[in-house]
Amino acid sequence: MIFEELKPQVEVIALSTNKTVNEKLLNICELLEKHINYYNWVGFYFRNGKKEELILGPYVGAPTDHTVIPFGKGICGQVAVSNQNFVVPDVTAQDNYIACSITVKAEIVIPIFVNGKNIGQIDIDSSTPDPFTEADERFLEFVCEQAATFL
Template sequence: MIFETLKPQVISIVSDNKIPLNERLLDVCKLLETSIDYYNWVGFYFRNGDKEELILGPYVGAPTDHTVIPFGKGICGQVAISNENFVIPDVSAQDNYIACSITVKAEIVVPIFVNRNNIGQIDIDSNTPDPFTEDDERFLEFVCAEIAKEML
């Protein structure tokens, strides 16, 4: 399975302390977007200090106007509050969805925890309806855990 072949590459990218963290995060985005055909936008959002808002971090894909997201708004904002993965098979069925592009059909957001605090998340949009499985969730949890190790 593709996820098993990507795990060592994720570890290699994330653990290379000679490269600034934001560059490593961008490299993770590039790896995922180019390796998984239904990952069409891959990016990170991080909590903005003590404010209840998320700030866009490194990403690949179409440009977005959503560089600041208040907690509770959209899928990312909901994950900032719930501390749980959120998988949306059909974004058009979501009332609290922030549309980034008319081509997006599905979204998955997985939080990043450091010392049990939700400090950010990985956000993936897909132009394919209902593409995400439990395997995607487990893989993205792995990616987030590897990133969290670098943020301790």
């Protein structure tokens, strides 16, 4: 499976000593978007200091106007509050969804924990309806654990 093949590459990025944090995050985004055909937008959001809002970090995909997301708003904002994975098979069925693009059909958001605190998340949009499985969740949890090692 593609996830097992990508894990060592994610580890290499996480362990690299000649890259900045943002370069590592961008490299992870690029790796996932390139190799998983239904990952059409891959990005990171992080808590903005002590404010109850998320700010956009490195990402790959279409530009977005959603550079700041209040806690509780949209899928990302809900994950910031719940500290739980959120898989959305059909974004049109979500009342609290922030539309980034009309092509987005599904979304998955996985929180990143450092020392037990939710400091951010990886956000993936797909133009494929209902593409995400439990395997995606487990893989993205691994990605977030790796990212946590250098954040």
